Amino acid sequence: MKKLFKYCLVALMLFSVSISAQEKDVVIENIIKEANENSQLERLAHEMLDVIGPRLVGTPQMKHAHDWAVAEFKKWGVDARNEKYGEWRGWERGITHIDMIYPRVQTLKGTQLAWNPSTSKKGVTAELTVLPTVKNAEEFKKWLPNVKGKFVMVDMKQLTGRPDYNWEEFATEESFEKMKKEREAQTKAWRENIRNTGYNSRSIIEALEKAGAAGIVSSYWSKGFGANKIFSARTKKIPSVDLELEDYGMLYRLVESGHKPQIKVVAESKELGAVPTFNTIAEIKGTEKPEEYIILSAHFDSWDGGTGATDNGTGSLVMMEAVRLLKKYYPNPKRTILVGLWGSEEQGLNGSRAFVEDHPEIVKNIQALFNQDNGTGRVVNLSGQGFLHSYDFLGRWLAAVPNDITKHIETTFPGTPGRGGSDYASFIAAGAPAFSLSSLSWSYWNYTWHTNRDTYDKIVFDDVRSNAILTAILAYMASEDEQSTPKDKIVLPVSKRTGKQMEWPTPRSPERKGMLEDK
Template identity: 50%
Template sequence: MRHPSFLALFLPVFLLTVLPGAAEAQTFRTDDPILRQMWTEGMERSQTEPLAQVLMDSIGPRLSGSPGYDASADWLVDLYESWGIEVRREEYGTWRGWQQGVLHVDLTSPRVQTLEAKLLAWSPGTAGPLEAEVVMIPHLATEADAEAWLPSVAGRIVLASHAEPTCREPQALQRLARPETFASLREERGNRMGAWAHRLRMLGPNPHRRLEEAGAVGVVTSRWSEGWGVNKIFDADTREAVSIDLSCEDYGLVYRLTENEQGPRLRINAETEELGTVPVYNVMAELPGTELPREYVLLSAHLDSWHAATGATDNGTGTITMLEAMRILKAAYPNPRRTILVGHWGGEEQGLIGSRAYAEDNPEVVENLQAVFNQDNGTWRVDYIQTQGLLGASANLGRWVAQLPDEIAGHIELDFPGPQELGGSDHVAFLCYGAPGWRLQSHYPDYRQYTWHTNRDTFDKIIFDDLMNNATLAAMLAYLASEDPERVPRDRSILPIDPRTGEPREWIPCREPRRSWDP
């Protein structure tokens, strides 16, 4: 379904809004007028905030195969067309269509309390309120013990993960507790995790499916992200039993009630809609090259997200970075020397599917890539770029960064040739072929703990001063890569030693994209 209302709502803001407070750069290292115009467009006329508000608030989460993903793609296509930028959808396969609706979870015994819960992706619903007794997987010494216990779960809701000894942020705990207390709690957590890993192993390779087959009507877990109020939310393994995640605090409550045989019962009302097999696709836009149209600079960010929040920093910020970079390029550099592409990838969260499919389907683009600039790790300004094991490419990237204003370049650590990442984001889909696929890296630990795949990855976590910086950086790098008289070389360095073998690591391999959902 098309959503022209998003564009209609956005355009007045787009035309009128200018973010305040972006001071004019005083430290340009070149008198290049295009770089100066890009600074003005990106830092003084930034549209990052109104763009992000529509994507995160009006459209929301963008799970692969969901109507939310389709709505975000429609919005991107409408925007690019309104800016006069060529745009298209490129289908790469099919996926399982699914839409979540209302979820409400209550403790009904031994007292009443509404619980903080999230539905796991692609979970079945409940077809109306479901109320049942809660049990937990007990200690199971052997697989025979598991076989004997399994019939008891019929008609019940099963707790299927360990409870945390504390839901306090580790940094605060380490700062405020006695060292002995901190060490004791960490040891207890490790012991609980180990004990529960054994219980799950006794149920076989897919324990949640085993519980469902034995008649469990619900499976409840909690995947705490070691921060205040944050859980990581992924996908369900069940086909008929509802699968939910409870907050660290509420899971601990229900766990203790169950462990102490105090008769907990839960009422779950989960609305979902199965939409069958649906097409999945990337959104590609381009500014055609005028001198070298068959050489390419690629801006890269995945569009899909998990569903428990709104995917603001994973990867709404990357999406807005590259969308805004293309707006800046259209305004300041509309006729590039080389073709500038942007890939808004689908299926990244299921294994870089969209970008891997694009690379596999477009070998002529991969062969002629001048550079790939990928952004996929949250807010904060870009502060680290490595050339991912490419030797000669360091000279090109170094020249480009040297021309950036100090306000942007001064925060960036360059690592040449770099250790090369082992995976993790869409630049790998091109790097594996030897193409210069580079990640524009921001501060990682805070992102990993608090917003990466969590229930708190929302608009309010975005730092717009940094997002403006990153979009302007991406536009400037795309321009400089496009104009460079030299092709970026692809000679490879010897990679660091693999501690498992004592030999240098192999170049990261290419993997075949998973083009359909296979249960």
Template identity: 55%
Template structure:
């Protein structure tokens, strides 16, 4: 059965590619005079459906659940002429300002060197964006509250940044890097969280192998009841560009991402219609906020700067260049 499933999926994907991809198909359907397009993208979890951007320009693209889509498909296949009626209202409000929100605890001895806690504040609109990325914002706010209480006079300046426009291509963090070269030049370490509600389990040194020396010392100081579930193998891997740490790494500034294996994040809440408040595990958030506050404390007080020397790219390749922030929608 599994082999047959893979065969059917392969044939379907090959047909889509021969037709020029889903975007070209949608444009062709729209150009043929269709009133709308029905879409469904199962997320490999019960009742979970991925929701992404529309592929049409003027006509609506309507997302149906896997169950409803299957019903409509069967009715159509049986020549029962199903009719769908849509009642939807939308109004284009024009361009509105969006912002990053940045807080600061000013450093006392090294105020021009920075520790950056960050997460993106904008959410995906398939649901309420609870784990992508409300949990990241909650975690960083709580870590900053802890630091304000226990470390009101850090050696280095500690920033917390809640980015706008991450879902539009890390737009907010790119703009921040363009506008604040002093933070790029003075960055001791940036800690980004964009991995749902699960506990932090490991770190990757991205492109900075020398950073492992600092991280090993910091992690060794964390209480075992916080690190017992963590992997301390600090693997050096290239940045994929999928979240806001990439906006700093591309400028040779040591940005890192707090990672989890999140066994069901991709299936159930990442860009789905199930990413709602009830999925948040607050015990995990308390654990993560405590870890981040401790790491920020040690990064601030560490007499040794974190290395910003990137490893050489593999033969025949180049590191991903920085993008340019989009300051206007053009509308």
């Protein structure tokens, strides 16, 4: 009897295991195992960021990145192409060298701003000056001839180079409050003085160039140690460089104390004329409903202060790794799975807006779009974006994702439609169910968003790997869903600002002739 009991117990256990195994989804299990044991993220990140580098629209590096992505997709057996949607001013960064040569010699930390014309190989050497304190536009107009032949410093000298969190940790409460009040007063006075000139912080640069300035020196501090935002130049002929806070502050103090500092700027770059701009599109064709689409979405371009690691290298890596996992373990999806690596997001969602405008037949049949574009962190927020039934279908798909991923995610249903900020908004405006996989910060805004510190070493690969698993499973579940996604929208509330009922965003056309004089 004891033996019989043991045999029955073993048989029952085996039966239970068998039932449990049947309940597990083999595709999902394989996706998780492959992502954790054979991740390609580190290799892809190295090739994209260290080898190719930043991906500024209109540069050879951007085209190199598009071609590299197509080649990677094809290695995995995924059809891919570069789809032209417009042209941009072609430009290539060269050597930037900025040196103080008087009252002593010191190499400075900074860079030429994007799309700035090249200096000669000899560079430009000139004294520095700062903007004066003026009462009105007439007073500024009288001062303006003083800039002729000089580099003009156009940003405020920061009161402190320490981030607030550093003050909060080490300063006395009284000292911290005193600093903040002084900084607030200084910032208010600076802004008021700019208004008094009759210009704003952008238009004043054009006025300085017209007045004969030798160059523009800026410092857009990102409020973190060593971090500056790096964008584009606003001058047409003279050099524009951004200096890190420490060097900028030193030069500013030297000007204020009457030491008449001089700098030499060598900023070599190449003008390449009009060059084509692209989106990279990859595709796994659906077998049962090929005319319905799941889109894995990320912008591929970046600014070029760093190498665009977390904006948006990480989002692009997530989508590339997710489709690799799907192709390997879900090669015959019910619905067509597309990857969209969009161009020129940074200048106004241009790549995704072009795709929406050029492919209405795809947009009207989108089952779901998943976009990731705010840093290296694990996904912590998912909104229904104003789609009435988003709780039902997103809830079904999320239920298949491991708890160690979903436990970090806060959901908002039905939410409200996104109006900008990243490429999912281009699709929402067209009525397509598009969702932002919003990530944990990891000090994104201060340290990596558009900064000189946005590099490979800032990637947290465990979080990116988690996001790739999440994206692959959501795409799989959306593809397998028996129902097509309902696109009913909520009735939007009354705006507190205007007192009028809010309206759903509407599609906007892209810029297809970027920074080209003859449009």
